[in-house]
Amino acid sequence: xxxxxxxxxxxxxxxxxxxxxxxxxxxxxxxxxxxxxxxxxxxxxxxxxxxxxxxxxxxxxxxxxxxxxxxxxxxxxxxxxxxxxxxxxxxxxxxxxxxxxxxxxxxxxxxxxxxxxxxxxxxxxxxxxxxxxxxxxxxxxxxxxxxxxxxxxxxxxxxxxxxxxxxxxxxxxxxxxxxxxxxxxxxxxxxxxxxxxxxxxxxxxxxxxxxxxxxxxxxxxxxxxxxxxx
Ligand SMILES: [Zn+2]
Numbered sequence: 085x086x087x088x089x090x091x092x093x094x095x096x097x098x099x100x101x102x103x104x105x106x107x108x109x110x111x112x113x114x115x116x117x118x119x120x121x122x123x124x125x126x127x128x129x130x131x132x133x134x135x136x137x138x139x140x141x142x143x144x145x146x147x148x149x150x151x152x153x154x155x156x157x158x159x160x161x162x163x164x165x166x167x168x169x170x171x172x173x174x175x176x177x178x179x180x181x182x183x184x185x186x187x188x189x190x191x192x193x194x195x196x197x198x199x200x201x202x203x204x205x206x207x208x209x210x211x212x213x214x215x216x217x218x219x220x221x222x223x224x225x226x227x228x229x230x231x232x233x234x235x236x237x238x239x240x241x242x243x244x245x246x247x248x249x250x251x252x253x254x255x256x257x258x259x260x261x262x263x264x265x266x267x268x269x270x271x272x273x274x275x276x277x278x279x280x281x282x283x284x285x286x287x288x289x290x291x292x293x294x295x296x297x298x299x300x301x302x303x304x305x306x307x308x309x310x311x312x313x314x
Contacts, residue, residue, distance in 0.1 A: 097115075110143070161201055
C-alpha cells in the first residue's frame, strides 16, 4: 500500500514479461531501473487463449497492486512475421500464427512492444552484461527450446526473415552415426540442435541412454551427483 501512494501518478513504470515455454515472469521497474515487483507463474503452454489471459492478468494485477499504469514489453519465443504480423517459429507452438501483440494491445489498451526473447537477452547482455563493450554479441538461451540472438554495434540484427542468430534448427554437428537422423523436431526436420540441447531434449536423451524418465533439472542434478547415465 505504501507503493501505491508513491506510484499512483507515475507514468514511468516499465513492465517486462518473459514468456517462456514453462514459466511466465513479470517484472516492474521504476525509472531508475529498480525492480518493484516480480512474479512467476506456470505457462499454460498448450493453450493460446490461456497464455494470453495469463499475461493480461499478470499485467492487470501488478498495476492494481502498484496503483499505476505502465508501459509493457514482452519477450516471447518466436519471431514476429513481417508478412502477417503474428508470431512464427515459436517452440511454444500454439503461439504460431497468433497475433499476440495485437490481442494484448486490444485488451490492455496501449502499445505493446513484443520481441524475440533471445534478441532481448542478447541486447541486454550487449548493453550492460557479459558482452558489454564487445562489437558483436551472440546470446544463447537454453530452455524449453534453443534460441539465439545476435547484436552488432549495439543493435539487434533481425534478418530478412526475423530469425537472425537462431541456431536451434540447424542439425547438431557432432551426433553419433547411431543417433542419426535424430529426433523429429516440431519444425519438421530431424536432429535439430534444439532436440538435443533443450530441457526436453536433455530429458529425452537421458531416457534414450537407459536413464529413468525425469526432468532436465533432475538429470543435471544427477550428473553433478556422479550418476553415470546422467
Ligand atoms: Zn527443428
